[in-house]
Amino acid sequence: MPPLESFLSPGLLYGLEHGSLTCWVICGLLALFSITSWAVILSKHFLLSRVQKANLSFLREYRESNHALELYQQREPHEYSSFYHIYHAACRELSWYLLGEDEPGSTFAARLQGAGRITPSQMGAVQVAMERSVAEAALRLEARMGWVSTSLSAAPFLGLLGTVWGILDTFSTMTTAAGGATLSTLAPGITTALVTTVLGLLxxxxxMICYNALVNRIRGMVVRLDNFASEISAGFDRTFVDHRFSNEALPSLSALGTPSMPAFTGSSSSPIPSAAASHAMHARV
Structure with a gap:
């Protein structure tokens, strides 16, 4: 295996060899940010891949099921599937309004056969439960992404801080150097100052590239969560919601009263012609 020095530029190696205490402190902070950022990026990548695979598996089972509550009755958990958590939250709320219980028991299937339907307002509560579950799933997908955002935002500024600090030290050396400042006396300080900027950009x-890729991936998954919740809502609405009109009678026309017509206030010099006079006028023309 080739040594690490073969992958680094000579200028970077020179700057690290002549690094000051400030340079090493900033390099240590940059290394800490880098380790944290890559740990979050890799863990988030594997988590999103696992969630996506579990969602596809659950979606296939849901669409192949014979009844909308079949998977809920089986009580088979899908830990990494966000679709399952949305479906489970909706089924719990729906089961409460249908049967008065939020967990399927031994008589769940038999009681479901004799259950009636729910009202549109109760279906609204089921939709609220799904929206809440979608929001919680989105928060789980976006968890710890702030560490990556902080790393990509703070690293360039830390590198710039080290550069400015190193240049100030170099100027201080110029004023105290015996015999005048030469290139050999200024090179270590300037090179060390630029090292922190290079590391900050690295x-x-x-x-930044990985963060943008993960954010776009998470946004796509959140959109699919909303679409799946809409699919469940439409299926439940067709199967379990009673959309018949209520028995409340409409008020009669007499109860509404007679319409009020505004009175016409015309001048006496230009009376309104009657219908017969108007007809005779047109006949003469």
Whole structure:
């Protein structure tokens, strides 16, 4: 295996060899940000892949089921499927309004056969439960992404801080150097100052690329969560909601009263012609 020095530029190696205490402190902070960022990026990548695979598996089972509550009655958990948690939250709320219980018991199927239907307002409560579950699933998918955002935002500024600090130290060395400042006396300080900027960019650029890729991936998954919730809502609405009109009678026309017509206030010099006079006028023309 080739040594690490073969992958680094000579200028970067020179700057690290002559690094000051401030440079090493900033490099240590940058390394900490980099480790944290990559740990979150890799764990989030594997988590999203697992969630996506579990969602596809549950979606296939849901669409192949014979009844909308069949998977809920089986009580087979899908831990990594966000679709399952949305479906389970909707089924719990629906079961409460249909049967008065939020967990399927031994007589769940038999009681469901004799259950009636729910009202549109009760279906609204089921939709609220699904929306709440979608929001919780989105928060779980976006968890710890702030660490990556902080790393890609803070790393360039830390590198710039180290550069400015190193240049200030270099100027201080110029004023105290015996015999005048030469290139050999200024090179270590300037090179060390630029090292922190290079390391800051090496931390920020990969973090920014991975962060944007993960954010776009999470947004796509959240959209699919909303679409799945809409699919469940439409299926439940067709199967379990009673959309018949209520028995409340409409008020009669007499109870509404007579319409009020505004009185016409015309001048006496231009009376309104009657219908017969108007007809005779047109006949003469």
């Amino acid at each position: 931390v920020a650029v990969p973090s």
